[in-house]
Amino acid sequence: MNVFHCGRCDQLVFFENTSCVKCGSALAYLPDRREVAALEPEGDGLWRPAGDGEGPAYRLCTNYETENVCNWAVPAGDTNPYCPSCRLTRVIPDLSVPGNRERWARLEAAKRRMLSTLLTLGFSFVSKADDPSGGLAFEFLADPAAGAPPILTGHADGVITVNVAEADDAERERRRTALNEEYRTLLGHFRHEVGHYYWDRLVRDTRHVEGFRRLFGDERADYAEALRRHHAAGAPDDWSNSFVSAYASSHPWEDWAETWAHYLHITDTLETADSSGLSLRPKRPDEPALKPGAPVVGRQAPSFDRIVERWLPLTYVLNNLNRGMGLPDAYPFVLSPPAIEKLRFVHEVVSEATGPSRD
Numbered sequence: 458m459n460v461f462h463c464g465r466c467d468q469l470v471f472f473e474n475t476s477c478v479k480c481g482s483a484l485a486y487l488p489d490r491r492e493v494a495a496l497e498p499e500g501d502g503l504w505r506p507a508g509d510g511e512g513p514a515y516r517l518c519t520n521y522e523t524e525n526v527c528n529w530a531v532p533a534g535d536t537n538p539y540c541p542s543c544r545l546t547r548v549i550p551d552l553s554v555p556g557n558r559e560r561w562a563r564l565e566a567a568k569r570r571m572l573s574t575l576l577t578l579g580f581s582f583v584s585k586a587d588d589p590s591g592g593l594a595f596e597f598l599a600d601p602a603a604g605a606p607p608i609l610t611g612h613a614d615g616v617i618t619v620n621v622a623e624a625d626d627a628e629r630e631r632r633r634t635a636l637n638e639e640y641r642t643l644l645g646h647f648r649h650e651v652g653h654y655y656w657d658r659l660v661r662d663t664r665h666v667e668g669f670r671r672l673f674g675d676e677r678a679d680y681a682e683a684l685r686r687h688h689a690a691g692a693p694d695d696w697s698n699s700f701v702s703a704y705a706s707s708h709p710w711e712d713w714a715e716t717w718a719h720y721l722h723i724t725d726t727l728e729t730a731d732s733s734g735l736s737l738r739p740k741r742p743d744e745p746a747l748k749p750g751a752p753v754v755g756r757q758a759p760s761f762d763r764i765v766e767r768w769l770p771l772t773y774v775l776n777n778l779n780r781g782m783g784l785p786d787a788y789p790f791v792l793s794p795p796a797i798e799k800l801r802f803v804h805e806v807v808s809e810a811t812g813p814s815r816d
Contacts, residue, residue, distance in 0.1 A: 458573065458725055460732040464495035464507040472573065473566060475521075475528045482507060485517060485530035486569070488541050491576055496530070503533050518543050526562040529569065542569045544584050548596035550621045557599075560624035564597050567643035571651060574725045579811030585615055593654060597621055610646055612653035619646055637691075639789040640702075645718055652717030653710065659806050660713070672799050673716075674709035683708040699795040712799070719790075720803045723768050730771055737770055745770035761804040765797060 461470050468479035482495035496504035503514040518540035520527035529540035550557040585592035598608045599621040608620045622628045633641035687707035696706040705715035737747040747770040772788040779787045
């Protein structure tokens, strides 16, 4: 994620902000420009970025204006009342249930951050309403009454379902502990599930299938049986030798989705570090060093080897900072050589789909 500043007073602002704490300007993320802008009212519900009197006008997303669960705006000429993120959501939680509005807001915030990374990588996306066969949709569902099967977070034919309970921190932590997971976040769910969506579009029935099978395994193996076996017996003891997570060992599709999510973790966090000017200047030559670098995502991304070279020092400092605060490691993973090669494969597929990388 880039670092943003208020266009009126130059105050540091963040991706989720709706107003500047210094000058009070209304803020909105402009997905067509991939920036958080200070807005000035133009009348008739239109806004214009501060200091950009000749530039295009924008409208606030309906979920920004009326529901307070969004902070995106769209060009005035776009006739859809919702922003590119909110128009992908086709089922929201029952807002008559106490706490569901707050849960919905958390779900949308995580989804927007995931989508912003896809935009920066060079992807575009369309809703299932506009493209029933190839579009993307999100459904945020709550568990039914006791005795009925629970809602499972997952993906099927472009529809990503997220259990509303995942937006409750205590419940999500309970599930993480029960499943013996090192990492479980809302953002991680969105990145994982959208990975399934992009496997269908970037790997299935393409020249990449054979390369995928060499690294990840044969996805034609019985998926339901593989998950049943994984939940019954767990991951193999040596899973960390080949996979980014224990769950990745359950089936090649899950290995891809976990690796894809990991790639988004890496690119977004490195972009944030670079945009913040973060560097590590060790006192000893055997300690990790990190120099500020070029953006790690988008059409001008560096080579995959360069990304990995810069990622490992960053995880070193992230984990040490968290330990200094008495918190668990921010990055509780160890990347084995096979896992790195799978990440390289994702990088190459993404680069081909969005534009060539450079060394």
